[in-house]
Amino acid sequence: MTPNVSQLLAFYTHLTPRDRAILTLLDEHRVLTADQIMRLHFTSYRTAQRRLLQLSQLRLLDRFRYARPTGGADPWLWVLGLYGARYMAGTLGRPMPTESSHRDQLLRLSAYANLAHQKETNEFGVRLARTAHHDPSVALVRWWSERTATARFLRIRPDAHGLWTADGRTVGWFLECDMGTESLPKLIAKLDAYQDLTNTIGVEYPVLFWLPSHVRESNLQNLLRARPPAIPVATATHDADPAGPVWLPTGRWERLPLSGLPSSHGHNTPGNPNWPAGESDLTHQGAAGHHRT
Structure with missing residues (x-):
């Protein structure tokens, strides 16, 4: 009714x-x-x-x-x-x-057509939010969709964006959720927009390539090592816990937790959503609160 x-x-x-x-x-x-x-x-x-x-x-x-x-x-x-x-x-x-x-x-x-991609992208944030619920020492203080991240950062179009606090650090991230449907050079070409963002407002968050298989991750890493990007990039696979020590930065052989990746929140400029009204704010627009029964 x-x-x-x-x-x-x-x-x-x-x-x-x-x-x-x-x-x-x-x-x-x-x-x-x-x-x-x-x-x-x-x-x-x-x-x-x-x-x-x-x-x-x-x-x-x-x-x-x-x-x-x-x-x-x-x-x-x-x-x-x-x-x-x-x-x-x-x-x-x-x-x-x-x-x-x-x-x-x-x-x-x-x-x-990309509904499977949407579900997998959301799964990334769900896993981080669930980890934060069970571990009071960490927090997902921001979890933005593609729509919100694109509107707020203007120059880029990540699949998702967030801020993760752990080990006394708040690390930003931009997610590129790969479903294996695009060529690897096309994935790498997306980094140009992130570099432009860094050059403009100083925001330098790791770009996280979340990949469907270890073979595809290895192939992407080989291409990235051949031409190392100027911005931080790390890779992991869909079966990994994104909060754990699963992220392989370009040019390194040791996997790090999300909190161990480099991160800069950028300059106090009108185009930087981390500085609303000219004051730093890294707690705003978080993931939905948790109320469980």
């Missing part, structure tokens, strides 16, 4: 902090599996399923999935529903989506 406006407004008063965190997460990162949401916000898969279905019945969330060629179906993919999108628009001061515009956006997303 679809709630009317009065019912929906009444329900808003009963939204839990966890519900709001899930809505915020999906607003930023577009689509997540039930497993990804569960790892971030629940301790029981059954509880997660029940709450997600409740939010879906209220049109705060929506979901879709694909049939498998061999039979059965893939896991559900969760997105904002119409009222979830309107709730986030009201929270952030954006124009309210109409029912038709939201439907069109959902259809475009469900037909998105």
Whole structure:
């Protein structure tokens, strides 16, 4: 049953902090599996399923999935529903989506050719956020989607961007999530934009190439060693824990944790989002909070 406006407004008063965190997460990162949401916000898969279905019945969330060629179906993919999108628009001061515009956006997303890439990119942030939840000595203090990172940094288009605090350091990173569909020279050519960013505003974060296999990583490392980039670059594979000592910097043979990579937050300039209003701010725009039951 679809709630009317009065019912929906009444329900808003009963939204839990966890519900709001899930809505915020999906607003930023577009689509997540039930497993990804569960790892971030629940301790029981059954509880997660029940709450997600409740939010879906209220049109705060929506979901879709694909049939498998061999039979059965893939896991559900969760997105904002119409009222979830309107709730986030009201929270952030954006124009309210109409029912038709939201439907069109959902259809475009469900037909998105790079949906597997989107899910894998989000998996990177999910793993870091989960590590931070279980280890109070570390924190994912920023986790931006491609859309937000591109809007805030202007000159680059990373798949994701974040700030990771561990061992007394806050290290920025730009993610290039590789699915093995582009040539290695094309991957390396993306570094030119990051170099331009460093030259302009001084931000020099490691570019993390997250690769689908160790063979592809080895081949990329060989090309990078032949022409070492002027900015920090490190590689790891999709099966690795991104918070752990898995990152292989160009020109080195020892893998380092994310916190061990070089990082510079740049100059106090209008184009640097690390300096809003002329003051350094490395705590702003973090990942959604964790509320688990």
